[in-house]
Amino acid sequence: MSPIKTSSSKELDIDYLIENLTLPEKISLLAGKDFWHTVPIPRLNIPSIRVSDGPNGIRGTKFFNSIPSNCFPCGTGLAATFNKDLLVEAGELMGKEAKMKGASVILGPTCNIVRSPLGGRSFESYSEDPLLSGHAAACIVKGIQNENVVACLKHFVCNDQEDDRKAVDTLLTDRAFREIYLKPFHIAIRDVNPKALMTSYNKVNGEHVSQSKEIIQDILRKEFNYNGALMSDWFGTYSTKAALDAGLNLEMPGPTRFRQAIQTLHAVQANQISQEVIDDNVRYVLRLVNEGLKAEIPDDVIESANEDPAAGELLRKVGDQSIVLLKNENNILPLSKIAVKGQEKVAIIGPNAKAAQDSGGGSASLAARYKITPWEGIKSKIEEGGNTVALEYALGAFLDRNLPDVGDILINEEGEKGIDARFYKHAPGYKGDRLLLETYKLSTSKVFLSDFKSDRLEPNDILFYADFTGNFIPDETAEYEFGASCLGTAQVFVDDVLVADNKTKQQKGDAFFLGMGTREERGSIFLEKGKSYNVRCEFGSAPTYTLEGGPVEAGGVYFGIRIKSTPEVEIKKAVEIAKTVDKVVIVAGLSKEWESEGFDRPDMEIPGYTNQLIDEITKVNSNVIVVNQSGSPVNFPWLDKVQALVHAWYGGNELGNTIADVLFGDYNPSGKLSVTFPKRLQDNPSYINFGSTNGQVWYGEDVFVGYRYYEKIDLEPLYPFGYGLSYTTFDFKDLVVKSIRDNVNIKVQVTNTGKVKGAEVVQVYIQPETPLVNRPVKELKDFAKVELEAGESKIVELNISIKEATSYWNSQKKSWQSDKGSYKILVGNSSSNISLEGKFITSKTLNWLGL
Template sequence: MSPAQYYPNLDLTQHQLEEIDNVVDRLTLSEKATLISGIDFWHTFAIHDPERNIDLPSIRMSDGPNGIRGTRFYNSVPSACLPNGTSLGATFNKELLNQTGKLMALEAKHKGAHVILGPTVNIQRGPNGGRGFESFSEDPTAAGLVASEIIKGMQSENIIATIKHYVCNDFEHQRTSVSAIVSERALREVYLKPFQLALKHANPLALMTAYNRVNGIHASQNHHLLIDILRNEWNYQGTVTSDWFGVYNLYESIKNGLDIEMPGKPLIRDKKQVVNAVMKKQISENDLDERVKNIVKLVYRTKGSGVSENGAEDTDNNTKETSEFLKRLANEGTVLLKNDANVLPLSIEDKIAVVGPNAKIATFSGGGSASLKPYYAVNAYDGISRRYGKPPLYASGAYSHNLLPGLSEVLDNTSTGNKGFRIKYYYTLEDAKANNDDFFFQDDLNESHVSFFDFTKSTKPEFYALVEGEFVPQKDGIYDFGLVVNGTGQIFIDDELIVDNKTKQTPGDMFFGYGTIEEKGSVNLSKGNKYKFRLEYGSAITSTYPSIVDETKASGGFNIGAAIRIDEEQEISNAVEVAKKVDKVIAIVGLTKEWESEGFDREDLKYPGRTNDLIFALAKANPNIIIVNQSGTPMEMPWIDDVKGVVQSWYNGMELGNSLAEVLFGDYNPSGKLPLTFPKKFEDNPAYLNFISDFGDCVYGEDIFVGYKYYEKLNKDVLFPYGFGLSYTTFEFSTLDVILDWEAKQLNISLVVENTGTLDGSEVVQVYIGGVEDSSIRRPIKELKDFTKLFVKAGEKKNTSFTTDLKNAFSIWDNEKSKWFIEKGIYQIYVGNSSANVPLSSSVSIEENYWWSGL
């Protein structure tokens, strides 16, 4: 597909293509060697030479999946935080997803970015994947079609989309070294399929390779993936970038199709080494020219974006319109999973209580490169209070944090009078301890998690920081303080050492696997007293255990937290007493970015701490309990039969609290559907035995039977099936008509959807196709092939139709012919509103075998 179909300003004319060839010819070998890697964390190399008629500005890339961070990890400029990937997938609303891409493009322009590092389309083959929350679905067709709409939205505004991570970056364990051992059929039908569909329907003009190996070879230097399939079979004309620090071999990556190494300064593609390798014929200059040409294409395509070179970042898109759109987006992704006795929607006449460990925490995103600093974030309690018109009764009931809650939000910066702390930077620990005036930089921050990945104020990898603030306890009691560092650090309260993460350190998962575990210490404090908080921090190079020492990452970071120590039984009892006083209880539970993050996978699907005990106790105290689950991927719910309502609220961005209130009170009729199956038990999931690196390998033993395809094939009960979601109204499907147009290579499907309830609402129509009966080839019972969301007023009937190309509808991968194969025979067409509810069915007959390749 030509970009001109959707984004004419990104298309390259024949004249421009010839001009690009001429530019590449005019570049020196040294310039070519420099262009194939970044110059810093976000930017490409620039060449401006009017005499040679070369004008290649530096272009800026920026994360990512649910918002545009900009150029900084350290003290970043706030951005619009969108709902996470699974929430976007749960909307099943193509038009809305296209608008989402447009909003992300607008955010990119406000951050001076030409290229967005997203969307993420990796498959949720296991429900516990650390980055599962970033992805859209366990189903490859859903992931591909969702991504297509977002990409079209981005690129229609002349901002480049980067589809990622190509391919099989589906779990985090040893992700830079593990080899995904996957059959060619599963690779094609499951893991490559989202990329194939996105290239076919939306043509993302950048693509990011994965960290891992695929069948023994790293994805960033894999000839089969990058040349055979991507370039030759799919005729991809875009630019291929590495994931950050995801290049492993100079010669193989250039030869086999990786265009640019990110970030810079390069670890692998050092200019001198590249030049030397070309001079010694270890690298073909033709291969180098091909890499450079694709980078120049990317630069040319960004010239119409309206984004200047090295542009400033701003927060001007923090508008009412942005907020309203993000709230709608969160609304449409929210899934009503259970609603016995119509316990929902709430009424302002109800006497309600809000309880739970997540109630007053703004769980706006998961962790890792998807996280960012939002313009603001509304937590569930505040959103409900605003809609309710008064603060409801509240009790936390339990703790569920992995790390102690962020400390900066409750510290007072005595220098400014604001929340947060003052931080001063020194080149010696002695100067930091002395708190003298020899600091080289000082700042005022209100962030508990501080990353120095891109801290530019220090001219040396070794530096020290003195963090100071004032802590005023709200209650008498023992307070626990916690510290995670990529480096070294010690916390002092009134000059007394409380936490030592310097003399004894243990490696942990934070800071992309380069940080320590959280070290803790406690102290008895009195309500209302003022206590002096001090952190003495040393950069990553001061770490006492083996860590990275290259200057690109050695700057480090820290995470500070604190909480009053609780009596867990008493906290549950307090919540129970609150529950007895009201008509309905809203329990806000789930995970946070500490539990779901890039860098590690979850160990199970259980709720942390005493959350389950809390829910069981609340259910006994009040029959009208509604659970709001905030997580990016499935949870086990052992209390499911004891509660009347369950709402899946995901990590719903900065408007999460306002959105949740609208759904709970019925201002918005829920229409989200699960884009992944919720199993009853963690052990039930298809990847349970194959979701870890064993001696460097992970066998994808479930093969093509991922997600609902596995559960259906084994006839295994699940907690909630794929595509499931309730509404406050009811719908019926009828009048299915299916026409196979072999000449046009299309399958035409139409039906009628009726809203049989009393409220207006939206329903997601899902089309599944079952394979040929008695076929000698293993196939799933049925597979999703298309979907649409339809708004229908109460009592109204609406017609809807689908046109699906036959190649996507019926094909499987033929390993022997290395082509796609449509097998002759009779196929079943199913239409419904979940994988488990397909009330309409029909059949079509394919009269002859058919093979094809390409997109």
Template sequence: MTLITNSKNFDVESLIKELTLEEKVKLISGVDFWHTAKIERLGIPKIRVSDGPNGIRGTKFFNGVPAGCFPCGTGLAATFNKDLLFEAGQLMGEEAKAKAVHVILGPTCNIQRSPLGGRGFESYSPDPVLSGFASAAIISGIQDKKIAATLKHFVCNDIETERSSINSIVTQRALREVYLLPFQIAIRDSNPISLMTSYNKVNGEHVSNSKYLIEEILRDEWKWQGATMSDWYGLYSLKESIDAGLDLEMPGPPKMRKYDSVQHAVNSKEIHLKILNKRVENVLKLIKYSLNSGINENDPETSSNNTPITSLKLREIASESIVLLKNDNNLLPLKPADKIAIFGPNAKFASYCGGGSASLLSYYSTTPYDGIKSKADIIPEYTLGAAAHKMLPGLGTQLKRDDGSVGFTMKIYLKPRDYQGDRNFVEQLNLNSSYMHMVDYYNSKILENDLIFYADIEGYFTPEEDGEYEFGVAVVGTALIFVDETLVVDNKTKQIFGNTFFNQGSIEEKGRIVLSKDKTYKIRIEFSSGKTSILTKGLDPGNYGGGGIRIGAIKVFDPLAEIAKAVEIAKKNDKVIIVSGTNLEFETESLDREDMKLPGYQDQLIEAIVAANKNTIVVNQSGTPVEMPWIEKIPAVLQAWFAGNEGGNAIADVLYGDVNPSGKLSITFPIRLQDNPTYFNFNSNNGQVLYGEDVYVDYRFYEKIDRPVLFPFGHGLSYSNFTYDNLVLSINESSDLLIAKFELKNNSDRSGKEVAQLYVSQQKPSITRPIKELKNFIKVSLKAGETKKIEIKTSLKYATSFFDEYYNDWCSESGTYNVIIGKSTENIQLVESFQLKETKHWSGL
């Protein structure tokens, strides 16, 4: 028997022969939230997986090791820079090594059918080609560092409402041309080692049970041989999922693949041993690949990658993601001597990531206010202007400990505060996060106590102003908030279910108290773990673990009076910056957005400020589109996404021209929510969602019905001016190659980058097709006055084909096609046509 120490002596076939049935069953499910099973007898190590899409969290939702945070998916795609995305993937690989993570659960390449999708920010684009190329570049970068990437969520995981049961009803053509295509491109170009199935059903069948999707398309047609895993708690069967090709149930301990159940199914010949062995084989291949990373299963999680080099790369990526939407009269870039006022909910709040699996504790965060302040000669004036929060702003960083440090203490006991004897102290934690999801909080003492524990959370709060303050708490468990021993919030004796903590928690209960400026108050919160609450009856304790608590506080203010205050400040300054947007409360996993509007009084603030100062600049931070009813009045607008650790600095770099903006919109911004193609069918109708727009997603829809938009797909301005000329096409059907050659010139005195977008349109198709479709793009750096000869290559069959439902394969139809080179879908620069002489059908990659 050979013990496994590295990939070279890891013989998968030999190992399968040596494994007992019990050991095989262990390997096809996780042992906990983040690890596969270890088979010590044969030296098979456990491997570690971790979220995610915009940063590597590690193994902790609660009190984790800080990590680097990248821009959100839509922001990464907005760079339109494959080389930079490859470098982003490499940095993700380095971050994974710091967290001793073998497998990254990302990238996410689902399609934003609607601006309201809760995880829309996490995906790259509603365009399958941009999404596919972005995914491939990041996967290639991750795997360049010998870390396995996990392409997710396969497939049609495009709505969060009832996501574990929702049935996505979609035509085969739309499934192929829009929803499967980004996976197809990513597998073709980067061969991800792993793939995660989605929670939902597609046409009546859960994807994790679908032999059609996993075996027939993914493995037989695309010839992909990696490992498949379920989304967390996203496995719904035993035999069906094993037969369908789902290799690994996550997390563990398993709900479906328990030894007794699998043993019975194998012994009764319900599950064929050959099929079970194939599932084991794919998991072993994943483990074998992971040994190349050099990570030992006992390596600690660290923040060792928090270096100046990491910060610079994150700043570069964030800067290239920012899109200059509007810049009338060259109001931007700013000058350091400009006297500036700054308002808005995201000005002094670092909205660096969305919610759910994509959220993490970052190394640090930078705010737009601090970034701008660092470049301005005069310290900018500030007031909030308008708030944007569903729940009260986090209390954690508003508190201080006894030693004056920012945050609070959490003392954990096995007995409640009113217990008369020894409370059995467990440990003390020093924290500053207002959101404590203790699903993965483990301590040997509380495990022995059946996950029941009690915590005293204590810190000191010093108000900056006299007035009434509102405190709030949401829990999985129970909680009471005391201010100087006065009970202010009761979320224990009265509790109402809400949508907090992945729909496991209560609503936020609130209470108010009058406080005095500069007086220090002791805040004490009594928290009891998940099992102490009546709300958790009937819920799976594997989902909520130790429970969770989220604490918040804010001074109560009159929104209109706050706007009036901002207006008076705006009148005294040369220019005004409003940092608007959403945050991780509004754009988050497990919850779809209610509308496309800026939360709170932000629209009123913007209207009032621009009326007082015409030199108003709006910097919007959101992961997906927002309505902008004031757009005609505002001369300059930036879309800055959730931009990661370095978001505040990157915004300032672009505002002041230290970075010439080069981002392009990865998604269309419609004028109103009602204008988007899914307005009537982005919802659950008794557990079903109809993909009624078919292949007409995003710009395909707006162009087909000639509906105006706020800003088109691919749009983005620069401080430079670029011109295109002399398009020449080269077509080679035998080598499947389409080459577009043209000249690109920078007609300005400033170096910059331009994204040239290649679209293809069929002139007289035999079926109804979109006006044009993106097929490739290139980002080019040009010095002031420089001209470059540009060449964009793409697959001819991918560029010309539609999915033919009659033949059940792809069809590249004879006829005349236009190649369209543009700055966006609406800003077309060059057009040239070519002929295909012969119709061809094809399948595979």
């Protein structure tokens, strides 16, 4: 027999392979080959397949000098579109780009619950609501798998904070576990069957998920009938026998830490691990390989960027629909591109105005193929209008935790934006040939070298040096700060003068992924406007690190430049400009330095002096519009003083264009909040139970997460779940509710009663009239987005499973239960704005399991 089935030139015959693989070969298949690949077995024609990070876009196999990617809006932004069809399109684009990066598996989407505004990866997930999370994930997965690329849904399950993430024991009731945290995975598995799942780092009720038989075997495999592959999060395996017995099929990354050939073989021979367990896990890995082969990626594929203009058009469409208009007093928006009477002036102010906050930080971030800043997007709109509106700019406030990236400020040797990088075997000042290893043109001064390689170095040699150089031309005569943080050592020189020293005086800091690096060391120098200065950052790799507990990989360096100033000076400059203009647009919020994998936020505040900046500007100009960018809620203490508030999330490549589209009305905002914005952090249901306390976190709010809590205790939030304004108005009427066998059919007429085209989201909530257990006031059960011309009406029809819509988890019976009784259908355009009510009745109580 052949290991290749005759029905397909590439499909592996799994039964044949199970019979013919040696035990050491089988064991080798149960962990990755390296960071991004599975293990091949050439003897039996079993290929290696590639995986890639993918929640925000497909990075590919490289952190350092990676092939640029298209960056999508963050997860909470994607969910804010409330557009299932559009999310499928987004998933299809992800699938196409995965193949261009040679990846047949995308490590995403992420569908954990946004339990708290403080969660470091909240931006990467979709929603506080399990149904919206599940449908968003299902749509993205469907799109990815339409391209024959495997979607790896993550992180299964309860990975809802970063604090102590590999050790924390998540304690929660069985009911909350089922109704809230498992539900998004349940929905995606039921509807689209993602071909892979990734386990989370944390424990649930005393056991790491990656080795929990109860969660993996009893719930996932038996109840959910899931037949896809299960892989660990990176370095998220904690045992050999327990994880294999539970059914963690693939330990990632490789080479293995827990499934070494000699030790695992010995455990099998000693009957500590059964041969059947090995075979079962191998079978799932081979299924994953078969699924990966369907992408038909050539063995010799070279990673490439997707430069198709259609990709940018789709990203802009998704970004447009994600933006949420939260406030619009006196219809100050949309702005006009053309001055009505003479020349008008608009000031664009704020730390995010000329920065491209494309994504949050951590494994979701990537090198975006291009980025449009809000300033660039707005300026382009004004140019469309013939430049009759004059633009002014001021920074106003600093946001960067460290000095900003200067990849788009420095000029390389070719006279283009960028940095020249030269890698050497020997340190600067070496008497002799330093031995040039490699040269690169870089677009960033944030350089992570975990996967740097050179054929001129020995395989395990991670000691090398690099010079990063470029010319800097100041915009104004002033004193400028230069700084560097590193995993290794670094010094920054300006025209050969040492300005910043992170070599002879290092201190532990929080730079780099999971805070492994040094504190940023800064120095300053006076520079003249228009003069060209040579900037050189001399870097030594990880072995040169002078502190204890240094990194084991090659290391990296972040260096930056900023005019030296004080908050008071920058605010004063901005206020003086604000006095002279008709309207002020302030672009503020967070960045990947403040919202990232690896740490949770300490509070909901916008860091630095942004709030003071907005306060001062509102004193001198009454026409202030704020655009906020963050992946989760922040405080707006100045809200009553501004005319408009736009929430723009992290918007991917096209973020500046999408913000401008909404501000100027080229797109009528239709996004709805995928998370509740509380008035203060203390109002959030997780407030007293967030973060790790002695290795544990108690999900004390139970099933009352997000809007379920605010409604249950009748506490008004700042902005409710599902909320979002438009430049037009809509009317809901003629609700018809019919029970048809196992479904409830809902029809509602939606009319655009305003003067411009727009889109509205019909949100359907279910409310039990006489609940027998403590339940939320109502729960979202389906939604649909409808686009309407001015004056147009359409009938929106939804079919909802009665069993799904009415059930709660009965912990005593260990099953879902739908109680006999009367249920309200509540239809509106947010959780707090219900326009129509209907009713249906169930005639008997049902208990059920699984899908």
